[in-house]
Amino acid sequence: MKCIKTEDAVGHVLCHDMTQIIPGVSKGPRFRKGHIVTAEDIPVLLSMGKEQLYVWELEPGFLHENDAAERLCALCQNANMRKSETKEGKIELSSDIDGVFLVDTERLNAVNSIDEIMIATRRGNGIVHPGDKLCGTRVIPLVIEEEKLRQAEQAAGGTPILEVRPFTLKTAAVVTTGSEVAKGRIPDSFTPVVERKLAALGIRMTEHVLVEDGMENVAAAIEQMKNKPVDMILCTGGMSVDPDDSTPGAIKQSGADIVTYGAPVLPGAMFLLGYYADGRPVMGLPGCVMYAKATIFDLVLPRIAAGVRLTRRDFVALGEGGLCLGCEVCTYPHCGFGGV
Numbered sequence: 001m002k003c004i005k006t007e008d009a010v011g012h013v014l015c016h017d018m019t020q021i022i023p024g025v026s027k028g029p030r031f032r033k034g035h036i037v038t039a040e041d042i043p044v045l046l047s048m049g050k051e052q053l054y055v056w057e058l059e060p061g062f063l064h065e066n067d068a069a070e071r072l073c074a075l076c077q078n079a080n081m082r083k084s085e086t087k088e089g090k091i092e093l094s095s096d097i098d099g100v101f102l103v104d105t106e107r108l109n110a111v112n113s114i115d116e117i118m119i120a121t122r123r124g125n126g127i128v129h130p131g132d133k134l135c136g137t138r139v140i141p142l143v144i145e146e147e148k149l150r151q152a153e154q155a156a157g158g159t160p161i162l163e164v165r166p167f168t169l170k171t172a173a174v175v176t177t178g179s180e181v182a183k184g185r186i187p188d189s190f191t192p193v194v195e196r197k198l199a200a201l202g203i204r205m206t207e208h209v210l211v212e213d214g215m216e217n218v219a220a221a222i223e224q225m226k227n228k229p230v231d232m233i234l235c236t237g238g239m240s241v242d243p244d245d246s247t248p249g250a251i252k253q254s255g256a257d258i259v260t261y262g263a264p265v266l267p268g269a270m271f272l273l274g275y276y277a278d279g280r281p282v283m284g285l286p287g288c289v290m291y292a293k294a295t296i297f298d299l300v301l302p303r304i305a306a307g308v309r310l311t312r313r314d315f316v317a318l319g320e321g322g323l324c325l326g327c328e329v330c331t332y333p334h335c336g337f338g339g340v
Ligand SMILES: Nc1nc2c(c(=O)[nH]1)N[C@H]1C(S)=C(S)[C@@H](COP(=O)(O)OP(=O)(O)OC[C@H]3O[C@@H](n4cnc5c(N)ncnc54)[C@H](O)[C@@H]3O)O[C@H]1N2
Pocket: 176, 177, 178, 180, 181, 186, 187, 188, 189, 190, 191, 236, 237, 238, 239, 240, 241, 242, 245, 268, 269, 270, 285, 286, 287, 288, 289, 290
């Protein structure tokens, strides 16, 4: 920081807000901290009694906070995001589409480890709509060494740290298992829940079959669905440990490469995800998906619907925050379930 004559201040960065009072008319900051002084500002500043100013020098090798925020924003933005105007050194990104918001946590942490730099995002892996805020970027000082931005760019690598991906899977087949349902002893209250959760992401249930318990029955139904032009197959019920819970075995028998049977999430411990050789996902949904407000299905469906191929590691990461607290009034996704 240095003190200079106002007449010499063009191009320099103000270090603090400057209040202008015009009696009976206005009182407030006329110039904000971080403002870069222009030739037109000089008479105004002089009329406010500012004959000298405290400014940061924009020496070579230093960047103004607005330019630094631009550079950080460029590390985050993918094609489906919209940038806010730069305001007092901060830029925000919002979504332009319906989709899933993905964060490369490792690269985000690498950038945020650099001194005087910050990128704050909403929690990853959830659904976003047009206009939803995704992240804000800024640097801490008014003026920052450009070298720090270069370090951030290196830590970020060549591709955006954040991504909004549209939902590309559009159709589903549902195999509803359970003799009590197939025989009409009780109404099928599971399939409507699944249909509703799919519809929220623009996915239609185009095939549906009710099937009695028994490995062969379930396997045959899955086989039949595999031959239909659907983007994913969902099996409900029969996912736990009773002798007639044959859904996991039937899914394995259908040739799926199983990513996980079981997940560190409650409700949802008995969830299964696999993929067929053609890349289509197949899921086994445990009974909790039918009755609990939010389950593992809500945590993973947005990514699956956007064509993200989940791995075992993605499921391992669900443990912290994977316990639904069963609040009297469910506020999911505005709660800690599925993250912090
Ligand atoms: N001994 C154990 N029992 C259970 C365990 C366990 O680890 N050990 N896990 C529990 C958990 S966690 C869950 S989740 C459920 C998993 O249930 P399933 O997926 O095996 O569900 P089902 O046994 O097929 O059915 C349970 C219940 O829900 C009714 N149901 C099922 N489908 C429908 C439908 N389409 N419409 C209406 N109702 C349906 C079914 O009649 C049963 O009453 O297991 C726990 N148990």
